[in-house]
Amino acid sequence: MDFLDEEAPRLLREALDGPPDLVISDMAAPTTGHKRTDHLRTMYLCEVAAHFAVETLAEGGHFLAKTFQGGAEQDLLTMLKQNFKQVVHVKPAASRSESVEMFLLAKSFKGRKTDG
Numbered sequence: 001m002d003f004l005d006e007e008a009p010r011l012l013r014e015a016l017d018g019p020p021d022l023v024i025s026d027m028a029a030p031t032t033g034h035k036r037t038d039h040l041r042t043m044y045l046c047e048v049a050a051h052f053a054v055e056t057l058a059e060g061g062h063f064l065a066k067t068f069q070g071g072a073e074q075d076l077l078t079m080l081k082q083n084f085k086q087v088v089h090v091k092p093a094a095s096r097s098e099s100v101e102m103f104l105l106a107k108s109f110k111g112r113k114t115d116g
């Protein structure tokens with residue numbers, strides 16, 4: 001289903017056998033040909049995936065998501081750095097060099113704060 005549907009994160013969590021060790025998103029918005037629009041739409045999908053990861057991962061888990069050249073926005077990086085021990089951008093060998101895609105890798109989730 002559309003992961004931007006407000007029900008999607010809950011339904012995906014319910015389909016899992018408890019908190020996962022890894023959240024991977026290769027989502028990319030259908031391209032319009034307008035570079036700025038395409039960039040913003042795909043970065044938004046990356047942000048939604050990152051929030052899902054922080055709300056869902058098991059402690060020590062990892063998050064990997066597609067971004068476009070230029071990388072993730074500062075607010076997103078700040079949020080991830082607060083929640084993971086290490087956050088880096090990676091361009092794997094399997095990603096074509098002419099493609100503007102790159103990946104955001106956040107390692108070792110610190111865990112969710114519990115009240116009290």
Ligand SMILES: C[S@@+](CC[C@H](N)C(=O)[O-])C[C@H]1O[C@@H](n2cnc3c(N)ncnc32)[C@H](O)[C@@H]1O
Binds near residue numbers: 029
């Ligand atoms: C680069 S392709 C990923 C291909 C995938 N890794 C595979 O091997 O089939 C980008 C994917 O993001 C999906 N996508 C785009 N927007 C989405 C959304 N709002 N919710 C869920 N998937 C979305 C598209 O359907 C498309 O399959």
